Amino acid sequence: xxxxxxxxxxxxxxxxxxxxxxxxxxxxxxxxxxxxxxxxxxxxxxxxxxxxxxxxxxxxxxxxxxxxxxxxxxxxxxxxxxxxxxxxxxxxxxxxxxxxxxxxxxxxxxxxxxxxxxxxxxxxxxxxxxxxxxxxxxxxxxxxxxxxxxxxxxxxxxxxxxxxxxxxxxxxxxxxxxxxxxxxxxxxxxxxxxxxxxxxxxxxxxxxxxxxxxxxxxxxxxxxxxxxxxxxxxxxxxxxxxxxxxxxxxxxxxxxxxxxxxxxxxxxxxxxxxxxxx
Ligand SMILES: [Zn+2]
Numbered sequence: 392x393x394x395x396x397x398x399x400x401x402x403x404x405x406x407x408x409x410x411x412x413x414x415x416x417x418x419x420x421x422x423x424x425x426x427x428x429x430x431x432x433x434x435x436x437x438x439x440x441x442x443x444x445x446x447x448x449x450x451x452x453x454x455x456x457x458x459x460x461x462x463x464x465x466x467x468x469x470x471x472x473x474x475x476x477x478x479x480x481x482x483x484x485x486x487x488x489x490x491x492x493x494x495x496x497x498x499x500x501x502x503x504x505x506x507x508x509x510x511x512x513x514x515x516x517x518x519x520x521x522x523x524x525x526x527x528x529x530x531x532x533x534x535x536x537x538x539x540x541x542x543x544x545x546x547x548x549x550x551x552x553x554x555x556x557x558x559x560x561x562x563x564x565x566x567x568x569x570x571x572x573x574x575x576x577x578x579x580x581x582x583x584x585x586x587x588x589x590x591x592x593x594x595x596x597x598x599x600x601x602x603x604x605x606x607x608x609x610x611x612x613x614x615x616x617x618x619x620x621x622x623x624x625x626x627x628x629x630x631x632x633x634x635x636x637x638x639x640x641x642x643x644x645x646x647x648x649x650x651x652x653x654x655x656x657x658x659x660x661x662x663x664x665x666x667x668x669x
Contacts, residue, residue: 393459393462394442394554394556394558395442395519395552395555396553396596396597396602397458398439398442398444399593400597401439401463402439402444405446406437407466408490409437409446409492410437411433411434411435412433413431414430414433416486417429417485417486419482419483421482429452432448432449433449434446434448434485439520441519442458442459442548442553443457443511444456444458444464447505451506452505453503453507454500454502455499455500455501455503455508456483456499456501457499462482462494463494463496464493464497465492466491467490468489468491469489476495476496480496481493482495482497482500514548514549516529516547516549516551517529517532517552518553519554519594520590521552526590529586529589530582530585532550532551533551533574534575535550537573538575539573540570540574540634541563541571541574541577542560542570542634543635544574545562554589556615556641557602557615560615560645561592561604561614562588562589563645564649564650565588565613566584566585567581567650568581568650568652569647569654570634570643570645571652571653571654571655592604610623614629614646617629618630618631619631622646622649624646625648627647627648629644629646630647630654
């Protein structure tokens with residue numbers, strides 16, 4: 392699931408393959424850009440902004456893409472077979488003399504003037520992996536609506552950029568608060584730790600192939616995806632429920648023992664035999 396760390400890795404991969412190279416192939420398979428042709432232009436830069444990717448191209452153009460849940464950019468050498476999905480899922484192809492970048496299932500793909508990038512990413516709060524990171528501003532943004540559930544505030548990219556559903560669940564666990572706790576009810580010391588903790592999780596993982604918040608091999612996440620298996624810390628069965636603003640519900644995981652605060656009334660999960668934890 393693409394979160395800030397995944398997008399950061401994608402940007403690095405694309406930058407390594409394309410930056411400084413002249414495009415010899417440009418193929419957009421979305422109606423709006425069916426006739427757009429970027430061949431002959433040099434790729435200047437590929438940068439992540441939160442969960443957005445900005446590919447800057449000579450001539451003042453930026454290709455803006457967002458992976459959301461399903462999208463990905465793959466890079467292939469010329470002899471390699473493309474393995475990112477069926478051909479009809481390809482949205483964009485950018486090629487140089489030795490590499491081809493293929494964008495699969497990209498829900499957001501737009502060509503902007505570089506001077507208009509703010510239209511795509513100007514709404515974002517401080518970027519956890521970006522040069523604009525500002526922990527005080529991120530915290531102030533999060534606390535600006537104190538009644539808002541913590542989980543929703545963390546996912547709102549206008550507050551801070553880069554957290555997706557996995558880090559949301561894991562951060563709430565590490566803060567000892569359920570995702571439904573009003574953000575203003577977080578104890579002051581916990582709230583103060585939040586920005587640094589979020590940044591540490593993303594930074595630690597941006598160079599790793601497998602995301603881990605626990606530092607334990609084979610048990611990489613405290614609660615995300617674990618229901619109804621036992622909490623790694625206290626062995627209480629982890630719970631799962633949807634959380635969202637009504638328009639978009641996303642699965643959320645929490646430990647009812649380690650995390651304090653309101654939670655939906657879901658049936659207790661079927662208890663599974665306790666696993667040996669190392
Ligand atoms: Zn627990």
